[in-house]
Amino acid sequence: MAGFREARGDLELHNVTKSFGDFTAVDDIDLLVPRGSFFALLGPSGCGKTTTLRMVAGLEQPTAGRVTIGDTDLTGSRPYERPVNTVFQSYALFPHLTIRDNVAFGPKRRKEKDAAARADEALELVQMTQFAGRKPAQLSGGQQQRVALARALVNHPEVLLLDEPLGALDLKLRREMQVELKRIQTEVGLTFIHVTHDQEEAMTMADTVAVMNRGRIEQLGPPALLYDLPRTRFVANFLGQANTGVGTIEGTDGDHLVADVLGTKVRIARDRSQVHDGEVLFGVRPEKVTVSRKQPDGAGNDVKGVVRDVSFLGVATSYLVDMPSGTTWSCYEQNLDVEPIDLRPGDEVWLTWNPGHAFGVEADAQ
Ligand SMILES: Nc1ncnc2c1ncn2[C@@H]1O[C@H](COP(=O)(O)OP(=O)(O)O)[C@@H](O)[C@H]1O
Ligand SMILES: [Mg+2]
Known part of the structure; x- marks a missing residue:
């Protein structure tokens, strides 16, 4: 039987709830993220976005509900067993390794023989080839974020999670990286789930936006449709x-x-x-x-x-x-x-x- 890592297909959350003590951070969410789509989870700070991503990554287990990719039920499996990688706002690169070795680290640890070639391919994709021999400290914040992205893409995950990855960048760089991320997603065709509290970012990048509020999805759809016809007061005011x-x-x-x-x-x-x-x-x-x-x-x-x-x-x-x-x-x-x-x-x-x-x-x- 194929393992969790080989799971392919749409990502689905089925009645997923996460409680911390008597506080419900994520409240009975049902979500279908089509394979290969650019999906944004948009909502104010504290609404449960990171908790939702962590349950997809396996860093947190739901209190109730199931997480599936295609026909595979991932609920209860470990992070490394899932075909899922995450890019965070902090780059968390290894300071003593070169950029190429940072990117090759995952495939090497899994004893994959073409690790170096795959690292170069991933660096090419994020346009960082010329910096392959440098150390992280010799790169700007935006460049380090590209490397962090390459380090996730090199694993060819089925789903890539991005938790406010552009949050530390200044506005101009942020806009540039939004365009870049979209290009990369189109090129690799992977499912991207991008978490942000910036409505403009969500609207410019995503095929589908899910607006989240107090642990629930208030409305979900293509950005232009949500903007044109909000179904709740919260969506009307949060999106534009x-x-x-x-x-x-x-x-x-x-x-x-x-x-x-x-x-x-x-x-x-x-x-x-x-x-x-x-x-x-x-x-x-x-x-x-x-x-x-x-x-x-x-x-x-x-x-x-x-x-x-x-x-x-x-x-x-x-x-x-x-x-x-x-x-x-x-x-x-x-x-x-x-x-x-x-x-x-x-x-x-x-x-x-x-x-x-x-x-x-x-x-x-x-
Ligand atoms: N490990 C935890 N223990 C207790 N409460 C938590 C924990 N993780 C998150 N929370 C709470 O759950 C809510 C949602 O958090 P989070 O998912 O990080 O929100 P967001 O990413 O949308 O800002 C917040 O009120 C937060 O304080
Ligand atoms: Mg968060």
Whole structure:
């Protein structure tokens, strides 16, 4: 029979729970990560991301539930028995070994005869060939992180886990490495599970993002879909910005629900609302809102506010607008015209949006 290390296929978590004493860090998670996909686990600090990865790696055993790859049940097996490798934020390279020997270390220990050749191949993949003879201390942080990646890839794992691997890098290098990691994943075709608390990082890199909150997966899907149609208040606010208001659904108008948000009537496409009566949290993304001096005709979705701040950002202008409800909305207008509308703090403006861009989620959930 093939061992755990030979397991191939989709990674699945089945009703996985992890408790520490009476604290539940991971709460009954069901997850399917398709083989060969770039999967991001996104959530705030403390939501259970690392604990989830550790259970996939075998560094932690679930209190309940099972972890499988393809038809193989990995639950209870040891880390070294699993076809899984992890890259951490800290590089943990051996300081006294050269870069090549660091990368060849795993295959050599397993007495694989082509260890050196495989190390060179992995270094090539992360574009570090020219540094093979150096020691870790002679490399920058970003370069050491590439070596750490090569050291994991050289084992040809079925699943590569990345636990905030770019967390220690400065912003520019981080952006570069995001593009690099994506290229490498496409090239090797392995399943990558990338843990991050940075929503932009998750959205730019992953085929699928799972948004995690308090030990649970709140929503999972392609980034553009999660951004367009969040299903919970948490996802609406964690993945990008949202202009929101709590309202009461008062009726319908064709395919739309009509809600009263503190005196303002708003419409939400019925199939874009998670709730169809009672209280609703109405939301619309900043770039979907148009700012104008005059009330637009016939839109049916407009509200008057007062400009609080105007920031010219080059590609766009960002407006903060105080709403009658007491909240402040954010709006982005692309700078398509040579002369943008001249607005200043204190000016009255009308905000409009297409109701097909609005969404509704449960109001009281966190
Ligand atoms: N070994 C442990 N003992 C007790 N509590 C733990 C242990 N490991 C993690 N936790 C707790 O579980 C929660 C989730 O932690 P973690 O998975 O590291 O979160 P994240 O990686 O999302 O920041 C945190 O509240 C953390 O304090
Ligand atoms: Mg963590």
